[in-house]
Amino acid sequence: MEFFKELWTFLKVRKKFWMLPIFLIMVLFGGLIVLSKGSAVAPFIYTVF
Numbered sequence: 242m243e244f245f246k247e248l249w250t251f252l253k254v255r256k257k258f259w260m261l262p263i264f265l266i267m268v269l270f271g272g273l274i275v276l277s278k279g280s281a282v283a284p285f286i287y288t289v290f
Contacts, residue, residue: 252258 248264252261
């Protein structure tokens, strides 16, 4: 959680709120990759794309 606090502080101080959606999309795609690797959820993820 420390990383997210520092990230939020960085975005707030530097006024870089436009970077927030980029980070969120990267986290979502990273989660999809983790779930699709050797998981029972993988066939359902592939149908989304």
